[in-house]
Amino acid sequence: MSERLCRKRGASVVAQKLVARAVFDHNLICSGDRILIAVSGGKDSTVLAMMLSLLRPALKVEYQLAGLHISTDFCSCCKRQELIKRLESWGIPFEDVFVPVVGRLKAGRKMNCYWCSTQRRAELIAYALSHNFNKIALGHHLDDNIETYFMNITAAGKLCGMPALLRYNKYPLALIRPLSYLEERQVVACADETGLLQSACTCPYGRNSQRVSVRKKIADLCGGSGAVKRRMVKAFDEEALCRMKLN
Amino acid sequence: MSERLCRKRGASVVAQKLVARAVFDHNLICSGDRILIAVSGGKDSTVLAMMLSLLRPALKVEYQLAGLHISTDFCSCCKRQELIKRLESWGIPFEDVFVPVVGRLKAGRKMNCYWCSTQRRAELIAYALSHNFNKIALGHHLDDNIETYFMNITAAGKLCGMPALLRYNKYPLALIRPLSYLEERQVVACADETGLLQSACTCPYGRNSQRVSVRKKIADLCGGSGAVKRRMVKAFDEEALCRMKLN
Numbered sequence: 001m002s003e004r005l006c007r008k009r010g011a012s013v014v015a016q017k018l019v020a021r022a023v024f025d026h027n028l029i030c031s032g033d034r035i036l037i038a039v040s041g042g043k044d045s046t047v048l049a050m051m052l053s054l055l056r057p058a059l060k061v062e063y064q065l066a067g068l069h070i071s072t073d074f075c076s077c078c079k080r081q082e083l084i085k086r087l088e089s090w091g092i093p094f095e096d097v098f099v100p101v102v103g104r105l106k107a108g109r110k111m112n113c114y115w116c117s118t119q120r121r122a123e124l125i126a127y128a129l130s131h132n133f134n135k136i137a138l139g140h141h142l143d144d145n146i147e148t149y150f151m152n153i154t155a156a157g158k159l160c161g162m163p164a165l166l167r168y169n170k171y172p173l174a175l176i177r178p179l180s181y182l183e184e185r186q187v188v189a190c191a192d193e194t195g196l197l198q199s200a201c202t203c204p205y206g207r208n209s210q211r212v213s214v215r216k217k218i219a220d221l222c223g224g225s226g227a228v229k230r231r232m233v234k235a236f237d238e239e240a241l242c243r244m245k246l247n
Numbered sequence: 248m249s250e251r252l253c254r255k256r257g258a259s260v261v262a263q264k265l266v267a268r269a270v271f272d273h274n275l276i277c278s279g280d281r282i283l284i285a286v287s288g289g290k291d292s293t294v295l296a297m298m299l300s301l302l303r304p305a306l307k308v309e310y311q312l313a314g315l316h317i318s319t320d321f322c323s324c325c326k327r328q329e330l331i332k333r334l335e336s337w338g339i340p341f342e343d344v345f346v347p348v349v350g351r352l353k354a355g356r357k358m359n360c361y362w363c364s365t366q367r368r369a370e371l372i373a374y375a376l377s378h379n380f381n382k383i384a385l386g387h388h389l390d391d392n393i394e395t396y397f398m399n400i401t402a403a404g405k406l407c408g409m410p411a412l413l414r415y416n417k418y419p420l421a422l423i424r425p426l427s428y429l430e431e432r433q434v435v436a437c438a439d440e441t442g443l444l445q446s447a448c449t450c451p452y453g454r455n456s457q458r459v460s461v462r463k464k465i466a467d468l469c470g471g472s473g474a475v476k477r478r479m480v481k482a483f484d485e486e487a488l489c490r491m492k493l494n
Contacts, residue, residue, distance in 0.1 A: 154469065157478035159406075159486045217468045222401070231404035239406045239486035 011189035012054075018181040019051045020058055026164040028176040029135075031061040035176070036133040037092070038124055039067040041083045043191040043200040044139035048179055050194065052137060053090035065092045068127055070120050072101040074111065078201040086196070099123050113205060128173055138162075140177045143184040143215070146229055149236050150214050161236055183226050258436035259301075265428040266298045267305055273411040275423040276382075278308040282423070283380040284339070285371055286314040288330045290438040290447040291386035295426055297441065299384060300337035312339045315374055317367050319348040321358065325448040333443070346370050360452060375420055385409075387424045390431040390462065393476055396483050397461050408483055430473050 023029050037052065039045045049067055056063075067087045069080075084094045101119045102111055109115070128136050140162050149161040164180040167173075179187060191197040222228040270276050284299065286292045296314055303310075314334045316327075331341045348366045349358055356362070375383050387409050396408040411427040414420075426434060438444040469475040 150468070153479050153482045154475045155478070157481040159482040220467055221397070221464045228401045231402070232400050234404040235400045235406045 011186065011193040015047065015051060015182060015186060015190040016054060016058070018186070019178045020055055022164055022178055022181045023055070023059060026176075026180075028165055028178055029059060029061060029063055031063070033061075033063040033135050034133045035063055035065050035135045035137050036124065036128045036131070037065060037067045037137045038120070038139065039069050039083065039087070039094075040139075040203070041069065041079060041201045042139070042203070043197055044141060044179065044187055046083070046086065046139075046196050046200055047187050047191050047194075048137060048139040049087060049092055050090060050196070051178060053092060066131075066133070067092050067094050068124065069094065069096045070123055071096060071098045072116070072120075073098075074102050075204055079199045082199045086199075095127075097123060097127060111205070113211075116205075125168075125171065125173065129171060134172060135174050135176050137176050137178060139179055141179040141182045141184055141187050142229060142233060143218075145177075145180065146218055146233055146236075147211055147214050149233070150218060151210060154214075159236060159239055161233070163237060181230075183229065258433065258440040262294065262298060262429060262433060262437040263301060263305070265433070266425045267302055269411055269425055269428045270302070270306060273423075273427075275412055275425055276306060276308060276310055278310070280308075280310040280382050281380045282310055282312050282382045282384050283371065283375045283378070284312060284314045284384045285367070285386065286316050286330065286334065286341075287386075287450070288316065288326060288448040289386070289450070290444055291388060291426065291434055293330065293333065293386075293443050293447055294434050294438050294441075295384060295386040296334060296339055297337060297443070298425060300339060313378075313380070314339050314341050315371065316341065316343045317370055318343060318345045319363070319367075320345075321349050322451055326446045329446045333446075342374075344370060344374060358452070360458075363452075372415075372418065372420065376418060381419060382421050382423050384423050384425060386426055388426040388429045388431055388434050389476060389480060390465075392424075392427065393465055393480055393483075394458055394461050396480070397465060398457060401461075406483060406486055408480070410484060428477075430476065 029035070035052065037045065037049050039049055049065070052065055069083070087094045099119055101116050104119060105111065105115065124136050127133075145162045149159065152158045152160040162177060162180075164177050166175040168175075182190075188197065191200060218229070222232070276282070282299065284292065284296050286296055296312070299312055316330070334341045346366055348363050351366060352358065352362065371383050374380075392409045396406065399405045399407040409424060409427075411424050413422040415422075429437075435444065438447060465476070469479070
């Protein structure tokens with residue numbers, strides 16, 4: 001029902017407005033930025049790439065974009081050629097590196113989402129530094145953020161999420177998350193409306209069960225309300241910002 | 248099942264340990280303190296009064312206690328004489344003031360828990376200041392705190408709970424919550440074991456529906472685990488402390 005409503009209003013227009021608002025609110029993009037987009041071939045990062053391309057005129061700053069895909073020994077983008085063509089049509093060059101995520105596992109250790117994401121993140125950072133990018137753009141949305149907060153709160157007792165802007169202290173580099181204000185349903189609606197959803201690929205490990213479980217609990221807590229989710233993330237993000245100021 | 252387990256271990260002993268730990272961790276009680284306990288006649292504040300009396304030898308500091316009951320035009324303690332006797336047996340003098348909570352409502356406004364609690368809080372503060380108390384002890388427990396956090400997060404987008412220690416800037420006064428580490432089930436088990444539960448009275452307005460609803464959602468989120476609840480409150484409290492340091 002809500003997706004249908006979103007389509008009526010123009011899901012892509014809604015997404016562009018929310019991305020532009022996040023970019024302005026958090027000063028995510030500045031003139032002269034060289035931004036490396038982490039493109040997995042999935043719906044989130046493909047929508048992110050499209051948004052950063054479409055929003056060039058509206059943002060009124062000059063910036064460069066490139067998409068980096070990380071192929072692994074358990075998964076590569078199954079619709080690679082389609083992804084490359086799309087990025088090309090948006091003026092975004094495609095680059096690719098291979099990381100043996102499973103091969104790097106120590107003896108007796110099993111593959112898991114945490115391990116994979118740390119390996120990919122390290123590679124993204126190394127690539128960005130060696131190719132003079134000053135920003136890495138990730139496709140995490142509002143639901144990813146709220147789920148991460150709850151997993152960290154309940155498992156570690158730490159209020160730690162995915163801020164829209166994170167500057168590294170030890171590198172001349174920042175992570176940006178321009179989809180921070182979009183719920184997943186809004187990303188899906190946008191990908192559906194623009195024909196990206198059909199050619200998006202998904203990781204064979206899917207979403208890990210802990211994340212699926214916490215997502216259901218959050219849905220119960222918020223009664224399915226996007227407004228409630230936004231207020232929760234606002235409360236958490238404000239406090240995380242306070243902590244960053246103190247440190 | 249868990250209450251039975253708690254009784255086996257000695258619910259009162261468990262409660263004393265948790266109260267002593269909260270007092271030490273947050274430096275809630277100092278030598279020479281004059282502490283006014285807000286006693287409603289309910290299980291929470293009666294257990295609080297008992298704990299603060301029983302723990303005198305263990306805390307190894309000299310402090311004075313008094314219990315203040317606030318009678319209202321819609322509710323007074325229905326087991327007042329029992330409450331007075333109990334407090335007396337613990338060496339705690341009983342004092343009483345009347346506040347016309349309903350009578351103070353503006354025309355057209357309905358009674359609600361928020362209005363009542365602000366009227367009582369104002370009266371507690373006024374009484375404490377005029378009778379040279381430097382601390383007010385409240386019977387809020389861990390479940391009260393986590394519920395308040397979630398109500399504020401979801402309704403107002405603010406991370407605002409009930410800290411174990413809150414110093415007022417404008418008064419020479421602090422609020423302390425020595426039951427901060429106890430879950431409600433542990434307070435109930437202690438009140439049951441010590442025979443307080445039978446003579447505890449409850450507010451005729453009961454727990455408001457918003458609090459009942461959020462409590463169910465939190466129980467789902469935490470899977471009934473006390474450890475998870477403690478981690479959540481720890482995460483929230485740490486951030487709230489950061490904010491207080493910044494302000």
